[in-house]
Amino acid sequence: MAAFNEETTAQNVIDALGSEAVGKTFVITGPSQGGIGASAAIYLAKGKPERIILAGRSQDKIQPIIDEIRNIDPAVSADFVSLNLLDRDSVRKAGEDIKRLTSDGISALINNAGIMAVEHFTKSKTGVEAQFETNHVGHFLLTSILMPEVKKRKGVVVNVSSLGYMYGGAWDLEDTDFQTYDCWEAYGRSKLANILFGIGLSKRMSAFGGAAFSVSPGFIPETKLLANSDVSEKRLTAAFEDATEKNGGVAPVQRVATIEQGAANLIMPALNPDLRKSSGAFIVECGIGSVPDWAGADQAEKLWRLSEKLIDQEVVV
Numbered sequence: 001m002a003a004f005n006e007e008t009t010a011q012n013v014i015d016a017l018g019s020e021a022v023g024k025t026f027v028i029t030g031p032s033q034g035g036i037g038a039s040a041a042i043y044l045a046k047g048k049p050e051r052i053i054l055a056g057r058s059q060d061k062i063q064p065i066i067d068e069i070r071n072i073d074p075a076v077s078a079d080f081v082s083l084n085l086l087d088r089d090s091v092r093k094a095g096e097d098i099k100r101l102t103s104d105g106i107s108a109l110i111n112n113a114g115i116m117a118v119e120h121f122t123k124s125k126t127g128v129e130a131q132f133e134t135n136h137v138g139h140f141l142l143t144s145i146l147m148p149e150v151k152k153r154k155g156v157v158v159n160v161s162s163l164g165y166m167y168g169g170a171w172d173l174e175d176t177d178f179q180t181y182d183c184w185e186a187y188g189r190s191k192l193a194n195i196l197f198g199i200g201l202s203k204r205m206s207a208f209g210g211a212a213f214s215v216s217p218g219f220i221p222e223t224k225l226l227a228n229s230d231v232s233e234k235r236l237t238a239a240f241e242d243a244t245e246k247n248g249g250v251a252p253v254q255r256v257a258t259i260e261q262g263a264a265n266l267i268m269p270a271l272n273p274d275l276r277k278s279s280g281a282f283i284v285e286c287g288i289g290s291v292p293d294w295a296g297a298d299q300a301e302k303l304w305r306l307s308e309k310l311i312d313q314e315v316v317v
């Protein structure tokens with residue numbers, strides 16, 4: 001098996017593991033043009049999958065990716081499904097719409113959609129802080145709805161996290177209402193949740209031979225993530241210093257990566273059979289990254305219970 005590292009591109013992953021995509025079904029959230037999820041979808045299309053479902057809130061931004069997939073390989077079914085992660089009704093409907101398209105099961109679900117550093121405290125319809133709802137709770141609900149399909153193919157779930165989880169520090173998962181709101185702390189907590197959800201899923205999915213991972217795609221300034229946030233450079237510098245202090249002087253340094261390098265981190269765990277034995281891992285620069293002691297199995301269980309409480313539903317995998 002090829003060795004992967006920080007230089008690995010999505011094309012390298014397809015060159016090495018493309019045969020693992022043949023005949024498979026992939027679901028990716030937030031694959032808008034110019035983003036990491038879109039790149040992941042385009043490279044997966046080169047591996048002759050059966051179907052790629054692209055779920056997001058703006059069809060206009062996703063249709064060009066569907067057109068590109070059809071151009072790469074007209075035999076691949078590429079479908080848009082409307083999904084607004086800030087709206088539970090939309091998530092439930094998207095889940096059912098996806099299930100109708102995937103009666104043979106889902107090989108990999110890539111929970112990629114996300115927002116970053118919403119400057120002022122904003123809540124979803126159901127009253128949850130917007131970054132936590134979009135980046136974690138919405139994906140928790142969607143994953144729970146799609147799990148029977150993932151089970152059918154002993155599939156993989158990939159949560160797109162970030163080394164920016166450090167901006168949240170050692171969160172005790174108690175204060176979800178932010179008595180004092182900080183846009184970077186909130187982003188960090190949501191990205192920590194992506195890691196913990198991967199750990200919680202891995203434990204449960206191992207019972208049926210499935211696997212789950214969280215990944216850091218690297219720092220990719222060319223996507224819309226930074227532009228869509230209302231963050232100033234001054235605020236970014238302050239957050240970086242704060243995160244360094246919260247992590248005992250260790251700075252959350254992410255090397256600048258290209259979109260294709262970022263996308264490699266999403267598709268490598270989705271395709272790599274050799275990685276299955278490391279289910280639950282946090283993938284960084286296409287290798288296995290480390291997480292601090294306070295981001296372990298106990299925290300993952302605590303997050304699972306909190307998430308169930310927030311969606312008012314027990315989730316049994």
Ligand SMILES: NC(=O)c1ccc[n+]([C@@H]2O[C@H](COP(=O)([O-])OP(=O)(O)OC[C@H]3O[C@@H](n4cnc5c(N)ncnc54)[C@H](OP(=O)(O)O)[C@@H]3O)[C@@H](O)[C@H]2O)c1
Binds near residue numbers: 086
């Ligand atoms: N770029 C980086 O440096 C970096 C670093 C670490 C981690 N990440 C993570 O990588 C993932 C992808 O980010 P990106 O850099 O590719 O940014 P991006 O281009 O802004 O893509 C984000 C995607 O999420 C979608 N989205 C946002 N809110 C949504 C909602 N309520 N419902 C459904 N979809 C929603 C966006 O839809 P619209 O296009 O309609 O807005 C877009 O498709 C994110 O989870 C991010 O946290 C990125």
